[in-house]
Amino acid sequence: MTSLTKAEMAERLNEELGLNKREAKEMVESFFDEIRASLAANEQVKLSGFGNFDLRDKRQRPGRNPKTGEEVPICARRVVTFRPGQKLKDRVEAYAGNRSE
Amino acid sequence: MTKSELIERLIDRHNQLSVKDVELAVKTMLDHMTEALAHGDRIEIRGFGSFSLHYRAPRIGRNPKTGESVPLTAKHVPHFKPGKELREQVNDSMAERPGY
Secondary structure, eight states, rough: OOEOOHHHHHHHHHHHOOOOHHHHHHHHHHHHHHHHHHHHTTOOEEETEEEEEEEEEEEEEEEEEEETEEEHHHHOOOEEEEOOOOHHHHHHHHHHHHHHH | OOOHHHHHHHHHHHHTTTTHHHHHHHHHHHHHHHHHHHHTTTEEEEEEEEEEEEEEEOEEEEEEETTTEEEEEEEEEEEEEOOOOHHHHHHHHHHHEEEE
């Protein structure tokens, strides 16, 4: 199975849009940087068609060290969750259909 | 932040590019990512996170209105796992901007 990386995304911006290689690389970097910065400022990110990155605050809860059985509290924390948009969900479901054929 | 706000922020950072270029770049990147997942590929962005597909087994669903049983086929759903850097930055923001 192959993975899509920033390098390939930059390559496409270079080939299809004609951004030079440096511009293309910087565009991909800042795209993910801006999304991360928004989430780090506790601001949800909504990319219509693709999906939403939401933030959830979790309260402290009791946990357990699975090895020792010792009780260890899990601290309150903030986490990112991704909710795929309808278009992305539809495209991915279609893939599953093709593969079973 | 919405897609158009993201585009505005990127325009500010890349003032050598035209508005049209930035709009097209964002569309191209999101299409590329959608396409990768639609082909069953993963997306791996260091420091940000990875996207992959999770399998959902076939099951018997129910029409909530009629109570009738409906067979649902197996499918895949997109899944995002935040990377270490994103996870830490978001969690650290809790001290500065409590949500509740």
